Amino acid sequence: MNITQDIRYIGVTDREIDLFEGQYVVPDGMRYNSYVILDEKVAVMDTVDARFVHQWLDNLQNALGGRKPDYLVVSHMEPDHSANIARFLAAYPDTTVVGNAKTFAMMEGFFPELGEKVKKLPVENGSTLSLGRHELTFVFAPMVHWPEVMVTYDACDKVLFSADGFGKFGAQDTTENWADEARRYYIGIVGKYGVQVQALLKKAASLDIRIICPLHGPVLSENLGAYLKLYDTWSSYQPETEGILVAYTSVYGHTKVAAQMLADSLRAKGCPRVQLTDLARCDMSRAVADAFRYSKLVLATTTYNADLFPFMRTFIEHLTERNFRGRTVALIENGTWAPMAARLMKEKLSACKDITWAEPVVHIRSALSADSREQLEALAKELCREYLAQSDETANKNDLSALFKIGYGLYVVTSNDGKKDNGLIVNTVSQVTNTPNRVAVTINKQNYSHHVIRQTGKMNVCCLSVDAPFAVFETFGFKSGRNTDKFADCAPLRSDNGLVFLPRYINAFLSLSVEQYVDLGTHGMFICSIDEARVISDKETMTYTYYQANVRPAPPKEKKGWVCKVCGYVYEGEELPEDFVCPLCKHGAADFEKL
Numbered sequence: 004m005n006i007t008q009d010i011r012y013i014g015v016t017d018r019e020i021d022l023f024e025g026q027y028v029v030p031d032g033m034r035y036n037s038y039v040i041l042d043e044k045v046a047v048m049d050t051v052d053a054r055f056v057h058q059w060l061d062n063l064q065n066a067l068g069g070r071k072p073d074y075l076v077v078s079h080m081e082p083d084h085s086a087n088i089a090r091f092l093a094a095y096p097d098t099t100v101v102g103n104a105k106t107f108a109m110m111e112g113f114f115p116e117l118g119e120k121v122k123k124l125p126v127e128n129g130s131t132l133s134l135g136r137h138e139l140t141f142v143f144a145p146m147v148h149w150p151e152v153m154v155t156y157d158a159c160d161k162v163l164f165s166a167d168g169f170g171k172f173g174a175q176d177t178t179e180n181w182a183d184e185a186r187r188y189y190i191g192i193v194g195k196y197g198v199q200v201q202a203l204l205k206k207a208a209s210l211d212i213r214i215i216c217p218l219h220g221p222v223l224s225e226n227l228g229a230y231l232k233l234y235d236t237w238s239s240y241q242p243e244t245e246g247i248l249v250a251y252t253s254v255y256g257h258t259k260v261a262a263q264m265l266a267d268s269l270r271a272k273g274c275p276r277v278q279l280t281d282l283a284r285c286d287m288s289r290a291v292a293d294a295f296r297y298s299k300l301v302l303a304t305t306t307y308n309a310d311l312f313p314f315m316r317t318f319i320e321h322l323t324e325r326n327f328r329g330r331t332v333a334l335i336e337n338g339t340w341a342p343m344a345a346r347l348m349k350e351k352l353s354a355c356k357d358i359t360w361a362e363p364v365v366h367i368r369s370a371l372s373a374d375s376r377e378q379l380e381a382l383a384k385e386l387c388r389e390y391l392a393q394s395d396e397t398a399n400k401n402d403l404s405a406l407f408k409i410g411y412g413l414y415v416v417t418s419n420d421g422k423k424d425n426g427l428i429v430n431t432v433s434q435v436t437n438t439p440n441r442v443a444v445t446i447n448k449q450n451y452s453h454h455v456i457r458q459t460g461k462m463n464v465c466c467l468s469v470d471a472p473f474a475v476f477e478t479f480g481f482k483s484g485r486n487t488d489k490f491a492d493c494a495p496l497r498s499d500n501g502l503v504f505l506p507r508y509i510n511a512f513l514s515l516s517v518e519q520y521v522d523l524g525t526h527g528m529f530i531c532s533i534d535e536a537r538v539i540s541d542k543e544t545m546t547y548t549y550y551q552a553n554v555r556p557a558p559p560k561e562k563k564g565w566v567c568k569v570c571g572y573v574y575e576g577e578e579l580p581e582d583f584v585c586p587l588c589k590h591g592a593a594d595f596e597k598l
Contacts, residue, residue: 092121170188245298336365363382467544
């Protein structure tokens with residue numbers, strides 16, 4: 004198979020394997036990918052699993068067309084990719100092996116018989132290797148997911164050889180959604196190393212990538228932004244899909260009945276996706292992937308031998324091992340004489356960061372009773388509060404307690420110019436009167452939103468909650484809506500005035516109509532009446548102080564100059580002009596501090 008004019012696919016398909024890495028069920032098998040670049044010099048990119056040595060060497064020989072390889076680039080020393088290094092060198096002894104210091108240290112462990120006779124080309128992070136037209140750049144990716152991993156970028160054909168990144172389970176291109184098996188693969192194998200994957204994605208962002216060649220799964224050549232976005236979501240531990248996973252174990256069926264009843268109630272209350280999973284019968288790796296996929300998790304189990312039922316204990320261990328975090332978790336316990344499952348589940352998840360515990364905890368004594376049924380209903384209502392508030396049919400659209408969410412916080416103000424939706428970050432929203440209720444919103448005149456709202460006279464104010472990631476501020480604070488579609492990667496919801504409000508990361512929103520405008524020189528103040536007010540959740544409002552301490556990335560220490568305290572923009576220079584305005588967030592010199 005030709006990837007480009009000069010790059011050939013020489014990988015193999017394994018249709019006999021039942022468990023990958025001894026634990027992941029792979030009903031569609033696996034692909035072990037390898038590639039060869041044909042230029043003035045020839046480079047082979049990785050080998051394959053040991054069981055396919057002859058098929059792989061045949062594929063390589065056919066692609067070479069009588070030529071000899073000059074280099075073998077080793078991206079990853081895991082045996083499913085490196086097992087044939089010795090057999091390859093026996094066939095092509097004059098080949099130079101390209102790797103980093105950790106690669107060669109591992110190679111000595113796997114192939115002590117090679118000794119010193121191997122021709123080695125050790126590379127550093129950022130090193131390049133010219134094959135002729137093709138110049139390869141090596142980018143280290145430690146702990147994605149072994150310490151020696153590196154990826155290779157071909158500047159000629161703009162191809163990223165991504166090692167285990169962007170791989171998936173499955174023997175061949177199938178009709179299944181790529182994300183389903185790629186998610187299970189990523190969470191199961193790489194999920195612990197989100198920080199390292201984020202670092203690699205930042206490096207990749209500076210490259211012009213047209214094709215991604217992973218070591219497992221299909222070659223990716225279209226809609227690469229969607230794949231990169233999913234990897235960014237997974238590696239930052241953000242929910243991919245709004246919904247609830249109800250994971251349960253049940254001995255005699257009573258806990259199962261409770262889990263099913265809760266799932267039915269969640270669906271009835273507007274939860275967009277409800278996944279019900281029996282941990283004793285499911286594919287455990289798929290259940291773990293679903294826990295990371297959805298925004299909320301319900302755990303329902305019994306006390307068993309003064310501990311948790313084994314499958315639930317295993318499930319939670321898988322979550323904690325992979326740095327499960329940033330989710331709402333609810334608990335259901337069942338016990339006849341000494342129930343302790345809820346306490347034990349909470350203890351086992353105590354190391355997970357940013358967990359919001361939903362109330363009430365549902366307590367079942369053997370079988371469902373009137374009390375436990377009421378608890379289930381109360382839990383369903385609590386878990387679906389934001390979905391009920393987001394729905395036009397069930398929302399309380401006159402909940403003026405939304406005004407209590409206003410503080411010295413951070414907000415996304417949305418508007419529409421008649422062609423597309425727009426939004427920006429502001430920190431100047433306040434209630435000015437309560438008879439009648441009036442809200443003031445102050446916006447810098449340089450912002451496009453100021454221009455739009457002056458024309459339309461309406462806006463929505465979304466109160467950001469503390470779970471909002473920095474990506475929200477990058478989207479709505481650092482770009483202009485005049486030339487950017489800020490909702491291109493988001494599926495927003497709409498209020499009665501036709502404007503959007505954010506589906507995530509807010510605890511309330513207000514729909515406002517402009518009653519009066521006050522010119523403040525550099526800014527304009529909009530005095531507004533309230534058309535609609537919804538409370539979405541009880542999560543704490545994102546304040547300016549919280550943003551500074553917990554969300555905004557620390558400024559790069561190696562630079563000298565002045566940093567914007569609002570968005571992190573760095574002005575390089577000894578003196579900051581008094582009239583300087585931040586090009587990103589439009590704040591003035593008063594909001595800068597010296598590095």
